[in-house]
Amino acid sequence: LDTMKTYFLCLSVLLAQKKFIYHYKNMRWAKGRHETYLCFVVKRRVGPNSLSFDFGHLRNRSGCHVELLFLRLLEAGALYSVGLCYSVTWFCSWSPCSDCSYRLAQFLSQTPNLRLRIYVSRLYFCDPEDSSAREGLRMLQRAGVQITVMNYEDYFYCWQTFVACRQRVFKAWDGLHQNSVQLARKLNDILQPGEAEDWGDAFELLGL
């Protein structure tokens, strides 16, 4: 019960502006981001024409990745009860590691009444083409998860929704758009493997 109280306490607090900027900045070399934040919205269908919402944020704690903390929260019944339809959208500062992807896919296969959409600010350990993190993302996609790289609008939305912004308008950092485009391209390569080679083949065929 105390654990649950702690969770609810965490959920009720808005993120500090500096913390949000620091951890969600989508720069290529995100030095020192040894924490991961997860901002979420849980939409619940409680009647034919009515929805209820929960929102908040979590961060990883004591060696537990934030995605698994979120799953624990769901499983503890804090945000979830059987028989209702859910849609969960979360905005994470790092993309999930392979292990979290695996566990999420497992969870989702047992929970058909839950839809998950994941927005990520940066890609976690996805540089090598054969990395398990990349494979994990593909597994999530096959499990029906929509994975997207955050863009300006997404940061804007998060700022309004999860940050103690006190009516201060979100101000983009240098390179936000460029970095987002680059990361989106990379994620696209990860999720649609083979496309690049197809192009290569096409060029070869055309003698280019």
Place this chain on the structure above:
DNA sequence: ATTTTCAAT
């Protein structure tokens, strides 16, 4: 060109 990563000290 190169740099980092849900830490470990």
